[in-house]
Amino acid sequence: MKCTLYTQKKQATLVISKLILFYQCKIICAKGNTGAQYYLIFHRDRYINAIKTDHLKPESFLFRAIEQGMTIHRAHPIVYDLLKQSPFAWTSARQVKKKTHRLQPDMEQVTILSYFDQYIAPKTIIELYQNCFRSFKREGQLQKAYQSLVHLNRYQPNLTFYQDMIAAVEFQNYHTEQSTDSVTDPIVFALTMKENDSARLTSQLSSSWNTDEWHQLWLLLQNYPSRVIFTTLEHMLRQNESLIQEPPFTEVLLSQATAKQFFNTLKKQSPFSHLINFDLFKQQLDALTVQRKISLLKNKPNYFINLIQNFSMHEKEQLIKPIVNVALQTESIPLVKQWLQDLPFNISLKEQLATMERFEQDELHQKELANLYIEFNNPLHAIECLKWSLAIDTDDLSCYKQLIELLRSTNQEQEADVYQNQLIHLARFRSLFR
Template sequence: MEKKEMMPTDIFIKDKKHMVKGNVIRAAVFARSKVIEVSTADQESYYLIFYKHSLIFGGQLDHAEEGTFLYKAIHQGIIIESPHPILHALTPEVTVTIPNKSNLFSHLQLHYSPLEIVYILTTLDSFFEKEQLIKAIDKVFYHYRRSGKFMKSYQVIQMLAEFAPTLKSAQERMAAHEFSSSQHFYHSSSLTAILTKDPLYVELHCFKNRTNPDNRIVLEEIVSKQDGIDELLLWLENAEKTNVNKTLEKYTGIALRFVTMEEWMLILAQININPFHALPDTKSFIKKMLQDGHYEKAALCLLNFIDDLPASYDAILLVLWEHSDPKFVIAHFEQFIKLLRHLPHQEKIKHYESMVFQIAEILLKEDDLKTVHEKLIPIEKVIPGLEVIRKISEMVGLLENPDRMMDLGDYYAEFKQYDQAIECFFWEMELQPQNPSPVRKISKMYQSKGMVKEAAAYQKVFTQLKSSQETG
């Protein structure tokens, strides 16, 4: 995943009469719910809460307050940080509209079951007063109890007791005699048995306790029937701890519904799974990327696995070196050093002078000469005899030799470091004020910098000095 290889996920949020643009910086999946955190250009944070991939509510907050559902989701959920490519799949809508707060409860009644509404209400405590939410949950509880649906009302009170653990009335109602059979059922039955009566409870319970192998198995079975991205996220969270050879084909099929093969390879790299061993046809996929001119994207797929690539990839690595932008090489310098070790020795000098020269030129703009020399030493060890590095080494030696400032200036000029070259030529001009040569070089440096007036002024001085020499 390039720094650019995966752009931030842009999103537009319509909040009342205002339209706000921001970037999705992370998503937190928590069972059936999902939290999307958005950062705007003004550094404001918006939080959006989804249920089964539908936006429920959201708004601008300074932070997720401890104890709220938002806080719990961000600290206990499955977290996907930007610029992870799956983030795009978790935020499929480019524009979202935050529902009207006053109409939210009636809107929920039209689209969700009463038990789902209760759960959804417990996720909104960052945006509504807790007492208001408790009051709405109580209405569902009493509706079920009046109807004689004691199991349903017990399910409601369980969620309320967890949502407001200090609420005395919730604890008292849970202990009421009328709920003794329901309480016994939940305490004595297996998760599989409870699943038939209360799938929401089991899914939430297993998600919260997904580090427990038995709970994880049940959760995997539940999400496998939902035909969504949650099954993939659950697998990715635990993939490094499991035998991926048995499941990779299955989850590759799921992943390619949401991300490209290129992105999937990068995702596998993030969890230390070598896609070039684990997936079929990756080599042909990389070749296709090269044919399409996507050299840096292909490099990003390969660089993490340079040490574990077969020799049959050497020709591909050579193409990557030749076509990668020097700035990209510098950004992934250590990995490219490993890449160089894989290439045939006879190819190295022929194919590397130009790239190393460009690398040196860029580095000299950012660091002093000695630092640049130190950075290039690893290349020297892999490719001894490069003319570029010989010149840089000689330049380091010339730094302490005031009698050879003209030579050092010429080297700087060759690497397009015109300011440093001018300093060297100035030094020589002061030592030899009658010598026209350093003046002529200064004029050329200013000309190369596009400073026409300065170049013309020194050209005039050069002409005068040259004339004096000829008449003298």
């Protein structure tokens, strides 16, 4: 499969290897006669320009598209449709850069330019999105202002500017409405609204469950990235909430979710009529941020209890212990102990924390307290306990050795060397009296 690329002075015949779909962009990957790599960029279905490079910049739009987008290899109806525009004109990078200086606030034009951050500075793209936002907000076009923030965050996630602006009161309603709108992803839109087989199946399953139709849809969805699968199924779930009670549907939905999506889905849709897979639940729990883990016990105990109520006692303990591990790094033992006391089932962690609370103010049990902290993967608190123990008993060789090992494991080499020298002197002193 071939296409032609031309400039004012010459033309080249390219051999097409694959097509990549990423948000509103389509990218034809092709090679020239010399082996040079070309990327033909389309916005929706309209050809824009080409990029020639053998070395993609990390985190550039092209790099992310190849990493995260959907890949279609060679012959496919979509590719043939795009090739109807051949031969393709190739404009120099210098001319594309000039557009950034003349550009008026236009979100679509900025989005198109973002495809070319292989040679346009990302800072320039960010500033153009910010200019769009300010212009729309100044004119009172809050919907467009919000969309410019969405595009900015998609291009460069979690910028301070985005975080500050999206938190503004006037955008709260837009945020709630748009954050779950699958139509913002054109691939999902095509799956649910345009492509015949998938559109028919998603529509029918959104009305009523049918196992055969589900198997057909799942065969189609398996060719797409996780984000597309999850968003497509979430779109269907909004049409028919009873789908969450179907184990095959729920299993796929939750397995394709990020940790945040996983727990948000459970919060909105539980309880289920079937068990949640334990390994998947633990994997998603482990992927949560420290603060989100702690909040499950600190702020949402009833929600968490409902989530884990069908797991065995051993499984419950496996899920709660990692939360206790991180909680003990910043919270007091009595407070964490109280969180566990509020749980309506008995686990050994409650006894361990009760023991730790007794030992905490007892200078004669600091070594034992250190060992309990180690069990909760908390070496820094264990180090402080061992130092306290050595202040009481300066001749405890095993305490020295344990402290030195912990200091080295936490990259506190200089302090470890100090205690190592003390241990050497103590050992020599003892040998004199044997």
